[in-house]
Amino acid sequence: MATIEARRNAAGRVTSYRVEWYDGGQRKRQTLPTEQAANQWKGLLEAVKHDTMAAQTALLRQVSQSPTFEEVALGHIERLINVREYTIKRYRGYIKNHFDGLRHLPVDQVTEDDLIRWIKGMTKKGCSPKTVANVHGFVHAAMNSAVRRRLRVDNPCNGRLLPKDDATEDKAMFLTMEQVNAIIDHADPWHQPMWRLLIGSGLRLGEATALLATDFQLDAVTPSVRIMKAWQEMEDGWAVGAPKTKKARRTVALAPSTVEAIRERVESAPRGKPVFSISPTTTVYPQHRQWLDAWYAAVKAADLGLEKRPRIHDIRHAHSSLLIAGGMNLFELANRLGHEDISTTTKTYGHLVPDVHFRAAAAVEQALTGIIEA
Template sequence: GKTTSYRVEWTDNGKRNRMSFKSQGEADKWKALLEAVGEDTKQAERALLRQSSQSPTFEEVSKGHIERLINVREYTIKRYKGYIRNHFEPISHIPVDQVTEDDMIRWIKYMLKKGKSPKTIANVHGFIHAAMNSAVRRRLRPDNPCNGRLLPQDSSTEDKAMFLSMVQVNQVIDHSVRWHKPMWSLLIGSGLRLGEATALTPGDFQLDSAIPSVRITKAWQETESGWVVGPPKTKKARRTVALAPSTVSAIRDRVESTAHGDYVFSMSPETETFPQHRQWLDAWYDAIKDAKTNEENPLKLERRPRIHDIRHSHASMMIAGGMNLFELADRLGHESITTTTKTYGHLVPDAHFRAAAMVETALTGKPAEIEAVEIVDEVATT
């Protein structure tokens, strides 16, 4: 006629707690949970809820989210799967309805401890946010725990983009293998992405038109099964880029000597395997190294520019020549003017002049008498 119960007692932050159970198995389970989380009552309760949850894990929901994506490049899908494989360890096993804001904070700290940059953390967090929105739409949870999260700020003290003068670019070109020079001339004269330039065929060029140009309709992209030529990065990346006479002169022989349908810019006349991104990177860095060790006129740079910095340098020259940011965004194929403004807005000379005039007026109470200084970039033929 007696009822037997089992009691677990523990101390959490100096407070004595106790809980009774009908069976020893339930008591042992609660005791094990408490010991696993350092007798933190809230964490133990959360763990118990997770064990009893019938919801799929966050990893399962994330994979399902990827399967539901439409009109997304294969390279992007591959990158998302890499996020799940490499960065989800603290949250992948948690039932999606049990993921909390505290879990996301712990995840951010985990990423920082791994040495990941604020940009990488923001990119992965963006995917997590989208996957959680998918879970909300599927009614797997009521809200998104990523909303309102304060991500770490970029604390770097230098610009990642490098802006080379035309003199510096010409120094690198001068120290390049002769076969590679037309490629560098095209990149600095057009601002194309490397994947766009290496996908060009002779039919993409209109070198004898009233305004010579190149049409961008494709680019190399990485898929799970390898590299393939597909549509360019964004809708606005499908564009026509006008070419200067000096650029036309530098690339004409290469374009006209390439068979119809073949890729114009290869690493050598014998090369048949594409793409050759790694080889082009090596060729660029070799030319920089040779230019820097030149005894008569060494290339002076504090750090090594990337191939993508040729694109940045082209943009800076366009701005110095008077091109506005809206025109530049179209030329570079940016999907949003915001991207152009964030990257190159600080280079717009008129904005700096107006700012200086405003400060002068505010400080002295008199209209500014600052004379606009003509900004001249070193423009040399390539």
């Protein structure tokens, strides 16, 4: 327990107050000018079980004039430009749901130790390494904003703080064409043109459901569809906006079988209305939840005996794997899928390129033996 001793001069007048305590078996002393300051220091010490460093940190935080980290993070969001509203909504969700332990700290007093405790807390409550990394990325950006605004001198997020992603399960499923056909054959006939478009083009669901008849060139020398918009979630609902990235604005060539599967739906679409609706009479958009339900109903009806349930996005993976098997390289595939960075394509589909591993093994063999295959 910390104690306070009044210090007096030769005339007996109190001139200062000395606080004494033990930290790790060592006696510590601190002289303060007022009784109020001494009591404050004593209270801080006792709150942190006489940990001198922790008490000093707490004192600095009490006297800091800096805004809280939550205030800085919200300010960072307000300064963002050219960012989709869905992204803004996600960032606000991070602040609401994942800032425990950080939100009320003065931004100039947030330390690497605070971040480590915060990351451990995120992991303890069941957040995946990917979720932790995503939120940490936002925290890192907000701290960079604080540095630029001269609210602190450094970014405590720098360094290797994040947990490793040791998940052994690959979320992506690579369905065969036979499996895709089985699911589509068990789908409602009205929905089948949509699924044929997705497997034939690799479009994202939000891109496909935003298409108008004018986006298609079905009778061109090379039939195609132009992607210039997509459904996206805003702060107050859903709306059609720009695609996910700049490279997502693209033209996707369509095979004759895909054209045949979607032609009637495209040509009969009402002017200015999306081509693919969940039913002939539905006019309310968006319909993402209904399309998910329709897909899962077809998956269940097909009863393929798969270990896990394939998602709509797995149609995109199936499309990609079919193209790779047919000889398309990853650079061409990245352009077709609308990936902003080819590293995304490589990370997801690199293991499917059939001859890459063979060429690598052959190169190693040549280096080791000096033998060149004829």
